Amino acid sequence: MGGLLTAVSLYLTVRSGKRCCGLPLAQVIEVFRPLPIESRGDVPSFVLGLTRVRGGTATVVDLRLLLGDAPPVGQADGRYVSLRVPVDERRIVLAVDAVMGLREVPIAFVFVEDLPPMLVPGNPAMEALATFDRSLMCLLRTACMFPPEGPWTS
Numbered sequence: 001m002g003g004l005l006t007a008v009s010l011y012l013t014v015r016s017g018k019r020c021c022g023l024p025l026a027q028v029i030e031v032f033r034p035l036p037i038e039s040r041g042d043v044p045s046f047v048l049g050l051t052r053v054r055g056g057t058a059t060v061v062d063l064r065l066l067l068g069d070a071p072p073v074g075q076a077d078g079r080y081v082s083l084r085v086p087v088d089e090r091r092i093v094l095a096v097d098a099v100m101g102l103r104e105v106p107i108a109f110v111f112v113e114d115l116p117p118m119l120v121p122g123n124p125a126m127e128a129l130a131t132f133d134r135s136l137m138c139l140l141r142t143a144c145m146f147p148p149e150g151p152w153t154s
Contacts, residue, residue: 013103013137014081014096016063017070020137021096022103029082029091031099051093053082060093067138 011022012031037049037060046065050057060080065071081094 010102010104011139012081013100014063014079014094015098015100016067016096019064019067019069020100020133020135021063021067022137022139023081023083023094024140025102027084027086029084031079031081034078034080034095048095051080053091053093056091058082058091058093060095062095064095064097066094 010025012025012028014021014023035051035053037051039049040047043049046062048060048062051060052058062071078095078097079099081096081099083092083094084090085092
């Protein structure tokens with residue numbers, strides 16, 4: 001791929017710390033208030049634990065910690081975003097600070113591979129940077145965020 005592309009896509013925009021992120025709407029199952037979490041031992045710090053969602057179990061991942069940001073200060077209300085991981089149809093729940101809404105976003109974006117090293121955070125979950133409401137938005141690829149093997153498998 002590579003280069004500058006212009007497209008219109010539908011994303012669920014969320015806030016994680018000071019970062020605005022776009023989740024492909026095709027992979028979003030639902031948004032809901034945080035549920036109780038059962039802690040798991042021996043998992044990375046970004047895995048908060050397991051929660052019950054519609055009769056099943058799903059791993060809860062803190063998006064802020066997954067992207068390498070500082071943990072939240074104090075108790076935030078936040079939201080959970082349930083995602084379908086396209087590789088194998090697993091359900092993962094992302095803990096985010098806020099859901100900003102559904103947006104059909106006209107995006108001129110540059111793939112991460114084409115950015116200078118200073119602009120790339122080194123996280124394979126970030127597919128591209130886009131402009132959105134006069135600020136940068138990180139477009140995320142859920143398949144890279146949650147590969148088939150990892151601490152999110154229950």
